[in-house]
Amino acid sequence: MPESTPWRAAVRSAARVRKPRNAWSALVPLIALAAGLLFTTTAKTADGTALREDRRPRLAQVVDEERNRVTASQQRARELAAAVKSQTDELARTDGPIRAESDRAKGMEPAAGFTALRGPGLTVRLDDAAQRPGERPDGVRPDDLVVHQGDVQAAVNAMWAGGAEAMSIMGVRVLSTSAVRCVGNTLLLHGRVYSPPFVITAIGDPSAMQRALGESDGVRLFKDAVDHFQLGYQETVEKDVTIPAFEGSSALRSAKVTS
Structure with missing residues (x-):
């Protein structure tokens, strides 16, 4: 009888090369169980929706x-x-x-800004620098390349000082109670947001308003920034321009009667 049959030799050879199971082999079922529990919990939490859904459209x-x-x-x-x-x-x-009070109120409407006015004037246009991403020179901050609240306010104040009779910003009538605020590089005016360029138009003597703009420290600083950072600034004399009536709230928190 031969020493061993071929299949017995094969079994003994396999037994000799078989290695003992290590610790990782024992952990595989536990890892699979934990993964299953995790997937089940995620499915219940999502409840049919995407957990990482982009909320920007919403x-x-x-x-x-x-x-x-x-x-x-x-x-x-x-x-x-x-x-x-x-x-x-x-x-x-x-x-x-x-009737008497109504007539008195109507007589005050033009000075209060509640009627449209038409006449010669001046338009000032302020704009951000035309810099593309990656083109900003070394040492130049992003804030250096945009129009700020103080820049708009400086132009507005100078035009009032130059004798402006009526004024609009972005086509919206502004009064002495109007607040000019910037949010980032956008303008917040009467509850609405406007993007640059910011356009200010006023009725009055164009030459007088241009002189006032030239004498304004704030406007001069902005013009310096125009030269250094390529911001936009333009003055346009208007022969005939219409300033719309004020359409916002006329409620005042406080007032003082002038003599």
């Missing part, structure tokens, strides 16, 4: 909804104001004291 939708809501509220306010005016005019036809 944010844009919220912004659009709020903008539409503000627009609708403003339209409703205009309608109510028109209704109040209509009823006041109706009462003024038969009530002497109401």
Whole structure:
């Protein structure tokens, strides 16, 4: 009888090369169990939605909804104001004291900014530097390349000082109570946001307003930045321009009667 059959020799050879199981082999079932529990927990938490869903579209939708809501509220306010005016005019036809006060208020509307004005004037345009990403020179900060709140306010103040009779920013009538604020490189005016270039138009003597702009320290600083950082600044004399009536709220927190 032969010493061993071929299949027995094969079994003994396999037994000799077989290595003992190490610790990692024993941990494989535990790792698989933990992974299964993790996947199950993630599925229940997501509840059919993506855990890493990009929320930017939702944010844009919220912004659009709020903008539409503000627009609708403003339209409703205009309608109510028109209704109040209509009823006041109706009462003024038969009530002497109401008619007198109504006439007095109408006489103040042009000076208060509640009527459109037309005439010669000046337009000032301020713009960010036309720098593309990666083209900023060494040592130049991003803030050096944009128009700031103080730059717009300096131009506005100078034009008022130069005898401006009426003024608009981005086509919106501004009054002495109007606040010019910047959010980043955008302008916030009467609850609305505007992007550069920022356009300021005023009715008055163009030469007088140009002199006032030239004498303004704030405007001179901006013109220096124009030369150094290629910001945009332009003055345009207007032969005939229309400044719209003020359409915002006329409510005042405090007031002082002048003598």
